[in-house]
Amino acid sequence: MKTRAETFAWNVKNQLGKVHQVASLEKVPALVRRLAEQLGLEPKAVVAAASDLKDINWKGLEVEHRPAGIEDVLGISRAMAGIAETGTLVFASGKSNPPSLNFIPEYSIAIVRESELVDTSEEVWAILREKQPFPATINMVTGPSRTGDIEQTLFLGAHGPRELHVVMVKS
């Protein structure tokens, strides 16, 4: 029997996303720096203004907490939940979570805590029903952007990110 976190990770990979596991949020900046280097990107990112992402020390990275613009290449967003059944991340729009972070940058890093994982979408609805007001935009993201419009062949990075890195935080 797989644990919920294992099922989630397996499904993210199955949907062509990449999975990283870290012990705590403090480890995220080093991981991002490494990723940026591997991808040949400048060490800078637009980051969701979620309070736990604002609080960490992003040393070695140039970060800005704002919506993504056309020039941004690396975006870091904060999911409210992850659905194990399909490897889906759930984002609720709000003051600190502009949806553009998930769509404009070519490389997308999404952060979710293992404690925020659920089994099915039904459980997400139960959490969302408690939110008042109901979020204007909810993005369920499963893997990177793709298209099959040319000869039924799969290509990644159609309009949204070509790579999706999911960072699972243990504590």
Add this chain to the structure above:
Amino acid sequence: MSKTPLDFEKGAHEALGSATLQQALGKFQTGYPLLRARAMQSLPDFEKVRTKAARIKDFSLKNLEQLTNQYREKVEANGGTVHICETAEDARKTVVEICRQVEAKKITKSKSMVTEELALNDALEAAGMEVLETDLGEYIVQLAGERPSHIVGPALHKTKEEVAKLFKAHHKTRRKRETGEQLVREAREVLREQYFASEVGITGANFLIAETGTAVIVTNEGNADLCRILPKTHIVVTSMEKVIPTLDDLSVFLRLLARSASGQEMTSYTTLVSGPRGPGESEGPTSFHVVIVDGGRSKLLGTEQQALLRCIKCGACMNVCPVYMSVGGHTYGWVYPGPIGAVLNPVLNGFGTMYHNYQASTFCGACEEVCPVKIPLTKIMRDWRTRAFQERIPGLGARLALWLWAAIAANPFLYNLAAGAGIPILRALAGKKGVLKSLPFANGWMKDRVLDAPEGGRFVRGRKR
């Protein structure tokens, strides 16, 4: 290549003779249907889930008015506006008017078959606005000046080489256009700035949820999301049968939709929008409209064929249809191709004009086997044939022939006599070789076929009571 529905036969012959189209359609042997079959393995209780889905749709259709009102109230409480339009004309006027009010010059649009049905782009362009399709397939079709040939992959009738040629002609830049990858990249770069420059974003919706006033938009590319987030006005254009009661019901459909459509467990992006941007949000539209079109659908409510309105437009039925795979989507001559088009087009666009659509079937039933909401497609196709006969839509000759056939088939004596006469006649026509290359009254049908002459006698010969 714009075909009208009455050209079906001519179109079918052209399609069968087109090498590039046949090459593109050949991909259905290895593409979506295989992926679908694989994805279904992770849903072992497919049968149970689709029965549930069909039931939810039936319940929703039965309570459509009440659910639609609930949906509308919720959207209004969230700060959006809902427009309910009876006809395509009403819907076109409503959308054009919203765009005029916000002085739109440029509109980015993501794929929506309902807007195809409305011919919305023509109306917006006639009002002096520029409309850009952003779904890659729709974009290709728009550049080519064509209509979608498939409801999920609008440009699946095109080969890579044809797309490369189109891009070269329209983008007027020099670049490598050899691989699909390069073409996808090029479209991405060209369209990117357009989202930022547009005043209005138009998307479709796959579901409307009454419980929360939410429109659900499902895509793989992420283009609908950019159309939603970046322009100041977001208009959702959709049709009345999309309403379902609750978020939990949505979960049931999400398990079926992507698997049926593209063979994924879940599409990359499933987006739930419930109004304009919320308080304190720095992004998203400041004005939000939902246009819900009837367009003739309500004629089906309460009838024996109401199940047609369960359709979630997944496209699975066309991906396995031998007729669709032979003649392609354009031959159907109107918005919806394949089995679903064959039965829905007549309702929305007239039984006379769409006559050939519901003739285009081998009755193999492959469509029903894959349909995630269990629509009895072949039964409805038969119903429409009966109806056409009653309404005297086929010509007098065809009706007389059918009537004669019915008279003979209903009478065992006559039937035996006719069938008994058939064998020696066919044998005589076949001559020594025993092969038939043509048949009286059926030359069209025999054009691409040869038939062996019957051997032996009939099974029922001489059977005594």
